[in-house]
Amino acid sequence: MGNGFQEVIYQRALEIEMSQSGLTFSREFEMPIFYKNQQIGTGRVDLLIEGVILVELKAITKSEDIHLAQAINYLEAYNLEMRYLN
Numbered sequence: 759m760g761n762g763f764q765e766v767i768y769q770r771a772l773e774i775e776m777s778q779s780g781l782t783f784s785r786e787f788e789m790p791i792f793y794k795n796q797q798i799g800t801g802r803v804d805l806l807i808e809g810v811i812l813v814e815l816k817a818i819t820k821s822e823d824i825h826l827a828q829a830i831n832y833l834e835a836y837n838l839e840m841r842y843l844n
C-alpha cells in the first residue's frame with residue numbers, strides 16, 4: 759500500500775489478508791495487564807492473532823527505540839511470551 763496512510767487503513771488491510779489466510783483474530787482486543795503476576799487493569803491491543811500474537815501497528819517510516827520499548831512493555835504487561843518483529 760505504500761506510506762502515508764493512517765494506522766487504521768493498514769489495520770483493515772491486514773485484517774483482509776488474515777481473513778483470507780484463515781487466521782482468527784480480534785481487533786481492539788481488551789487484555790488484562792499484570793504486575794508481579796497480579797492483574798492491575800486492562801488495556802487494548804490493535805490485533806490479537808490466534809489468541810497469542812499481539813500486533814501493535816505503527817504508521818511510521820522508521821522504527822525507533824521508543825517503539826521497541828513500547829512493544830516490550832506491552833508483552834510484559836499482558837504476560838505474553840516475548841517476540842518482536844520490526
